[in-house]
Amino acid sequence: GQQLNQSPQSMFIQEGEDVSMNCTSSSIFNTWLWYKQEPGEGPVLLIALYKAGELTSNGRLTAQFGITRKDSFLNISASIPSDVGIYFCAGRDSGGGADGLTFGKGTHLIIQP
Amino acid sequence: NAGVTQTPKFQVLKTGQSMTLQCAQDMNHNSMYWYRQDPGMGLRLIYYSASEGTTDKGEVPNGYNVSRLNKREFSLRLESAAPSQTSVYFCASSRDRLAETQYFGPGTRLLVL
Numbered sequence: 126g127q128q129l130n131q132s133p134q135s136m137f138i139q140e141g142e143d144v145s146m147n148c149t150s151s152s153i154f155n156t157w158l159w160y161k162q163e164p165g166e167g168p169v170l171l172i173a174l175y176k177a178g179e180l181t182s183n184g185r186l187t188a189q190f191g192i193t194r195k196d197s198f199l200n201i202s203a204s205i206p207s208d209v210g211i212y213f214c215a216g217r218d219s220g221g222g223a224d225g226l227t228f229g230k231g232t233h234l235i236i237q238p
Numbered sequence: 239n240a241g242v243t244q245t246p247k248f249q250v251l252k253t254g255q256s257m258t259l260q261c262a263q264d265m266n267h268n269s270m271y272w273y274r275q276d277p278g279m280g281l282r283l284i285y286y287s288a289s290e291g292t293t294d295k296g297e298v299p300n301g302y303n304v305s306r307l308n309k310r311e312f313s314l315r316l317e318s319a320a321p322s323q324t325s326v327y328f329c330a331s332s333r334d335r336l337a338e339t340q341y342f343g344p345g346t347r348l349l350v351l
Contacts, residue, residue, distance in 0.1 A: 129280070158338060167242070167328050167342025168281070213280060217338070228280030 131214055131229030139237055144201040146212060146232040154216035157190050157197035158226070162211045171212075172199070201234075209236050240264055242343035244329050250349045251319045259314040259346050261329030269335045270312035271296075272304060274325040275345075281328065287312055288335040319350045 128151045138144060148157070156175055160168035172183050174190035174197060181188055185202045197214055214229040245260045263270065268289045273281040273296075283296030287306040301323060303315045312331075316323055326347050330340040 131280075134278075156338060165344065167330070167345055169342070170339050173338045215280075226283070228282070230278060230280045 129227050129229040135233040137235045142204055147198045148214035148229045149196045153194040156217040158215040159188050159199050160213040206236055242341050244343035244346050248347045252351050255319050256317050262311045263331040267331040269332045271330040272314045273328045276325050321350045324350045
């Protein structure tokens with residue numbers, strides 16, 4: 126099956142710093158999704174990307190669909206304490222359905238005040 | 239409007255015991271999903287139901303059965319629990335199988351001794 130490599134595994138940053146994380150795939154995806162999971166909760170969708178090269182923002186979050194369609198990036202600007210959590214990327218292949226989603230292993234974001 | 243609810247929140251089982259995890263959604267969604275989440279792993283799809291009356295295997299179905307009881311409810315059954323099934327289980331729903339937004343429940347934490 127498809128492999129998704131998400132990096133870094135964890136990040137320890139100071140409040141106010143910018144954050145970058147990425148996912149790379151062994152195969153082409155038609156959709157890239159970024160989720161956030163807070164402790165004790167289920168994941169929540171942050172951003173969805175549908176086209177190669179697409180750049181989409183949601184507040185301080187910006188995500189990009191890589192030109193090769195095999196990677197995606199998420200940036201968080203001016204981090205704040207409530208950004209703490211696990212960020213997951215997920216890709217959907219040409220099968221289309223949500224049953225075709227492949228998830229990355231997550232990036233743990235820890236913010237030191 | 240509760241979204242996706244799961245019961246129980248926590249469960250401890252002995253090897254060989256059976257149990258059913260319950261999931262319900264009140265968003266009139268057609269598609270529902272069961273995932274498991276293990277440390278250092280992304281979410282892995284166990285089973286899904288694209289619409290009422292249908293169920294299909296996901297990536298890791300062995301040891302599980304599901305029932306789409308009606309449009310609202312989708313249960314996951316472990317007939318004979320094994321320590322390898324210790325995990326956090328998430329139920330999710332979406333408008334249909336092509337919808338990119340899946341709404342997740344808060345999870346059930348299962349420990350099998």
